[in-house]
Amino acid sequence: MLISFHCSETYRYFDLPFCVPGWYPEALGEVLNGDRLVEAPYKLHFRVDRDSELLCKKKLTKEDVAKFRSAVTKDYYFQMYYDDLPIWGFIGKVDKEGKDLIEYKYYLYRHIHFDILYNSEHVIEITVHTEPNSLADLTEDKDIEASFFYSVKWKETTTPFEKRMNKYSQTSSLPHHLEIHWFSIINSCVTVLLLTGFLATILMRVLKNDFVK
Numbered sequence: 001m002l003i004s005f006h007c008s009e010t011y012r013y014f015d016l017p018f019c020v021p022g023w024y025p026e027a028l029g030e031v032l033n034g035d036r037l038v039e040a041p042y043k044l045h046f047r048v049d050r051d052s053e054l055l056c057k058k059k060l061t062k063e064d065v066a067k068f069r070s071a072v073t074k075d076y077y078f079q080m081y082y083d084d085l086p087i088w089g090f091i092g093k094v095d096k097e098g099k100d101l102i103e104y105k106y107y108l109y110r111h112i113h114f115d116i117l118y119n120s121e122h123v124i125e126i127t128v129h130t131e132p133n134s135l136a137d138l139t140e141d142k143d144i145e146a147s148f149f150y151s152v153k154w155k156e157t158t159t160p161f162e163k164r165m166n167k168y169s170q171t172s173s174l175p176h177h178l179e180i181h182w183f184s185i186i187n188s189c190v191t192v193l194l195l196t197g198f199l200a201t202i203l204m205r206v207l208k209n210d211f212v213k
Helices: 028-033 062-073 182-212
Strands: 002-004 050-060 076-082 085-090 092-095 105-109 111-119 122-130 135-137 144-156
Touching: 050 062, 062 092, 062 105, 076 122, 085 122, 135 144
Parallel strands: 111 144
Antiparallel strands: 002 076, 050 144, 076 085, 092 105, 105 135, 111 122
């Protein structure tokens, strides 16, 4: 799933031209929630480390580059699940060292690193990081060749399985600059109040007419 930091819109992960997916069978609850889960191409076998594993090589057309650049500009991040644990990570970054907008540089992350903690036979925690030096330049509308990689590192922890969800109840587990959309919440509350007032007005008029009769 792809989610934008600036709006509430969500898209399927492979709406962007990432490496080819496989489909994942959906449970009834996922269908009702509107989730469209797909199987990611990353191979995260239990306690098997991987170092700079090649995911795929792709030729990105200028149209693909434009799609990725638009997503990076809007701060899109992905949401994945591993052993029912959520994972978040940004797909790219904007280099704003230039003063003018036309001087900005847009980059796509090509290398993802998974850190996974385990206790006995249980997965306790999973986090994702990106390699800052493994980037694809999206600044210009032109075809580019891009190779995508991933790494996996397993580490043992003493955290019991029963407490593995504790960290996910804290906002610190989300991408670092995600915030609550207060404007959307206030807008929803105002809309509910207006509708309630509108319905109350209609009901009062109906009751008044009944009393007159």
